[in-house]
Amino acid sequence: MNTLTALLASGGPAQEAPARQMMAFTLGYHILLVPFGVALPFITLVMHHRALRKNDPVALLLARRWSAVMAVQFAVGIVTGTVLTFEFGLLWPKMMGTWGDVFGLGFGVEAWAFFLEAVLIAIYLYGWRRLKPWTHFWLAAPLPFTALMGAFGIIGANSWMNTPQGFTLDSSGKPVNVTVQQAIFTPMFGPEYWHFVAAMFLTAGYVVAGVYAVGWLRGRRDRYHKLGFCVPFTLAAILTPVQFFLGDNIARQIYHKQPEKFAAAEIVWNTGTHVPEYLFGRLQSDGSVKGGLKIPDLDSFLAGFSAKTQVTGLTSVPADDRPTTAEATLVHFTFDIMALIGSVLIPLALWYAVYWWRRRDLPRTRWFFRCAALAGVASWITVECGWITTEVGRQPWIVYQYMRVSDAVTPTKASSLWTTFAIIVVVYLLLGGAFVGVLRMMSRRWRRADLGLARRTDEGPETDTPYGPRPEPAAVAPGSSGASGSSALPPDPGTGPTRGGTQ
Amino acid sequence: MTAGVVAWILLVAVAAYACGGGVDYGAGFWDLVAGGTQRGERPRWLIDHAMEPVWEVNNVWLIFVFILMWTGFPVFFEAVFSAMWLPLALAAVGLVLRGAGFALRKPTTRLARRRLYGAVFAVSSLVTPFFLGAAIGGVASGRAAPGVTASAEVWANSSSVIAGLLAVAATAFLGAVFLTADARRFDAPDLEKYFRLRSWCALVVVGVLALIGLGTTHRHSSYVYHGLTHGLGLLLVLLSLVAALATAGLVVGKAGWARFTSVAAVALVIFAWGTAQRPYLVPTSLTVQQAAGATRPLQWLILVFLIAIVLVGPPLFLLYRLDTRGLLEAQTEADVEGGSTHPDTPST
């Protein structure tokens, strides 16, 4: 945290530091949930489909439980996402004021996609009991596509900030002649979108599988855990090598389209050929590198398949137009961690694939499940690393080469920002604790049910999750408050405290 | 022309949020004032069960409002968020607390903790509409002009405070009317009476605040005052009044219909406000045309919204349809516990 503060104290207005930290914190938090927003509906539907096709009660139970988890996760995703929307105005009003019309459309697409997703999720979550099984399934089938649409909007906006285009500046510096197609399909859009989508499915797959891997390690080796492990893990394992190529591709794209970001990610100081690759290592302010493992020529080779490839260095632009050395070191570390984890996951996927191909079964050794459980956490870390690479690597620009972060920041006093930031941190920690608490309680209750134990009385029907399983008589249907159809009986007026205040 | 259309869409989104979100906030408001654990048990029970599980849909309306603002009228967005920084920041915190409180209360078993989370939820249901209303008041009174930076006068003035209170009162009104209808549906006559009385009270408070509000707009923002008391603006205000009075009558016996008239009353006031400040976004300093972003994105924005209506409309209709037919029902404990002992568990 201290180094981060030092890192951020880069001479901008006083509000810049709290604004950046707040953005980084809230986004970093939100994106932990995003893999599930994007991919959990898909994974659940795959399981659901299997349940219906093979008439498999175990698969059905898994799908039902995952949809209960989805309900809670979706709620937290919404809350944290709404805060981000506020922050565009609260932290970066000048950015939106200047460029909102150029790149805001993507958010319009995203918002409608979420609307559709919210409606379909409501139907899916509340359709389990009364809808015909296949009707229920097919009504939810568009969910993965709405998630992809939502991601389209967000990544469109983010890639525009990285490689802005689709406008010309008039004499006063105001963007005019906006062409929407160009502003959405920016050079970084394609590489970023596919790398991102693969990352989301991969992460959701490894995390969900990780839950069952832990169960397996604790000795719960039944069909339920096997199925819960195999479906998401297979998906993630297939995507792992794909993601390696997509990652290699996006790295080469930033080499072409955002050379300073590439230079930061690879800590290249001076432009030149035969550039070495550093694994880790810290960039010093004189351009030397401390620590790390140096591999001669490799960076040039990776960028252009030849040691003679010229790589642009950080010093090719003035010091205030590029990330600081501390920022470059951070970007370099996060980039290396991402690439490292991305590479290490490949042997894990291969292990699984080969064993399955030879024996039609899961590997027996506990080490496999230990690694699988770690893969979930590792891919979460990788997602954070990827976003730090993208966002910090773009510094000091908020709109690459058009607007600086320091010019976009709100004129509100730094002290107000720090206070709000502190409140947000506290509230988010509570929210996160509660979220984890709810998930653990659900899982504990299910485990007890699986063991055939009676429900503990103090966790009676009151302990329903907000959107998930509800107590039997209290069926609440979605819809506008009150327009809901299904009814429930109120507690007997004779026994309850009937009279409200004014009567 | 294009900008005008987008401005109307923006107003529709504001009205949709005021009504959809308003019902939600209102339920939270009545939760807050329902009294002690004993006394408030039954009203809270109803509120819990009427609180829709898809409040995220209502949240999306607020997101639309912001997106329409920054894509359609970037300068306006910048001005509002710079001048109204504090109320908007507090509204954002309120929204998180509300979501957190709501998500936490249900699964918590211990009474003390439930009460704490319930209080967080209820208080933030009051605070959030207040600050959003205050921000609107700042816009309507012309204080959120471009170039104005955040300071206490900008929002802590009579028109913002009145607008904030009015927003709270309006949500209380909507909430009470909808809860009356729910009580009827759940066949709980005592609660029906309880919330009917409260809808009347809330309506009276709204009326009083509206009169005070008109008084303050008269002094501080005569432009909006003029618009509200003449021509189309006046007509909409009167229609809203009719709808509000109709609601007061309908809550006796026909609470189902009262829901529609109460929504109409709130939406009409918002349209009246929009009409009254034509052609300005921020009265007398920023017009719709001046604030409008580039034309192509605006046209695309309209197109995206048309496509979206086609895409979202049918599923939304389906949702309500399945819902009113009683085909949507939450999974039970037994369903997810796989006990399958429950008679209702479908044999899929």
Ligand code: HDD
């Ligand atoms: C599990 C997730 C995951 C995995 C295994 C990888 N990545 Fe990644 N990466 C992401 C998850 C991610 C991400 C979080 O999704 C990012 C952030 C922005 C984006 O679009 O994707 C990202 C961004 C990102 C960027 C920055 C793009 C930009 O600035 O716009 C680069 C250069 C790479 N990645 C390169 C790689 C390489 C060379 C990998 C080698 C295997 C790799 N990634 C694996």
Ligand code: HEM
């Ligand atoms: C649209 C999608 C966006 C995504 C997915 C995204 C993602 C992220 C992430 C993950 C971080 C954390 C980096 C870190 O930990 O340091 C971050 C930081 C940041 N983002 Fe973005 N961002 C987006 C849009 C924006 C926008 C619109 C702005 C400003 C208007 C912005 C400005 C910043 C700033 C200033 C930081 C802090 C950088 C730092 O810590 O040095 N980002 N963003």
Ligand code: HEM
């Ligand atoms: C597709 C999966 C995602 C889900 C389910 C999700 C969830 C949400 C939700 C519910 C909102 C509130 C606004 C709304 O309803 O439109 C939101 C907004 C936002 N999300 Fe996410 N998010 C997703 C993808 C992402 C990604 C990948 C990032 C980047 C790290 C991100 C960053 C943001 C930002 C910057 C906003 C504010 C802008 C806006 O509201 O349009 N989101 N998100």
